[in-house]
Amino acid sequence: MLTGPDDSDVLNRVVVALAAAAALHCLIAPLLSDRLSALTGETAHLVLALAAIGLSGIAVVRGWLRHLDGRVFGWAVGAWTSLILARVGGAEELGEVGEILLTCVACALLIIAHQLNRSLAYWSRRE
Numbered sequence: 001m002l003t004g005p006d007d008s009d010v011l012n013r014v015v016v017a018l019a020a021a022a023a024l025h026c027l028i029a030p031l032l033s034d035r036l037s038a039l040t041g042e043t044a045h046l047v048l049a050l051a052a053i054g055l056s057g058i059a060v061v062r063g064w065l066r067h068l069d070g071r072v073f074g075w076a077v078g079a080w081t082s083l084i085l086a087r088v089g090g091a092e093e094l095g096e097v098g099e100i101l102l103t104c105v106a107c108a109l110l111i112i113a114h115q116l117n118r119s120l121a122y123w124s125r126r127e
Helices: 010-032 042-067 071-087 092-126
Strands: none
Touching: 010 042, 010 092, 042 071, 042 092, 071 092
16 A cells, blocks of 8 residues: 655644554553643543544545545544544443553554555555
8 A cells, every 4th residue: 555755635644643642542542641631631532632633624525536436435434433432432431441442443443544545545646
């Protein structure tokens, strides 16, 4: 899924980096919760999730307007749903570890969606 050296779609790369940062943050937040409560509280998690979903939505629509391939929406909707369940509600019965795992799965789906979006947009410009 490499897109080539002339890939100028920065937004997809930003979302991939944000998803990776969110997953990393989610994994290390329990270790830092006593020391940095402002960065590990529910507000920080919600801000990261909403930023990822908002930027992702914009990038997916922009990419789809170029390549018209609906597969990206499938991956992205799965990621958004998982992220919303993990952060906003619906995953309480999973416990803290379950929420962390669900968030990491959502971030992985988001990365897949945006790498696919980048690749499809790149190849649609080449045709």
